Amino acid sequence: MKSTLDTNRPIYLQIKESIEDDILNGRLKPEDQIPSNSQLVSYYKINPVTVLKGINLLVDEGIIYKKRGLGMFVSAHAPEKLKKHFLQSFFQEQIEPLIALAKPLGFTLKEIHEMIDSGWKGEKND
Structure with missing residues (x-):
C-alpha cells in the first residue's frame, strides 16, 4: 500500500x-x-x-x-488482466503519440528502436 x-x-x-x-x-x-x-x-x-x-x-x-x-x-487471473490493461494503456498513451511525432519528422523504425535500446540501457542519445 x-x-x-x-x-x-x-x-x-x-x-x-x-x-x-x-x-x-x-x-x-x-x-x-x-x-x-x-x-x-x-x-x-x-x-x-x-x-x-x-x-x-x-x-x-x-x-x-x-x-x-x-x-x-x-x-x-488478476495479474494477467492488469498487465493486459496496462499494455493497452501504454500503447495508446505512449506509443501512438511517439509514432505520430516520429513519422512526420522522418525517423525510421530502426532509428526509433536504436533510441529505445539506448534509453533502456541507460545510455544518453547524442
Whole structure:
C-alpha cells in the first residue's frame, strides 16, 4: 500500500491503483486477501464510502472478488488482466503519440528502436 495519498487526485482511484500496484509487483498474489475496508479506512483516515468506491471498481473489473464472511481476495487471473490493461494503456498513451511525432519528422523504425535500446540501457542519445 502507498504510505500517503495525493490530495490532487481522487482518493478512490488511488486506493484502486495502490491495490493494482501491489498485485502487479507481487506483493499481493492470486488468492491473497487484500486489506479490509476498515483497515484501509483506518490506515488512510478516509471515509469508508471512498474505500468502497475504489474496491468496487476492482470487483467490477474482475480483479478482486468477495468470499462471503471472509473478505476480498485477488482473482486468479488478476495479474494477467492488469498487465493486459496496462499494455493497452501504454500503447495508446505512449506509443501512438511517439509514432505520430516520429513519422512526420522522418525517423525510421530502426532509428526509433536504436533510441529505445539506448534509453533502456541507460545510455544518453547524442
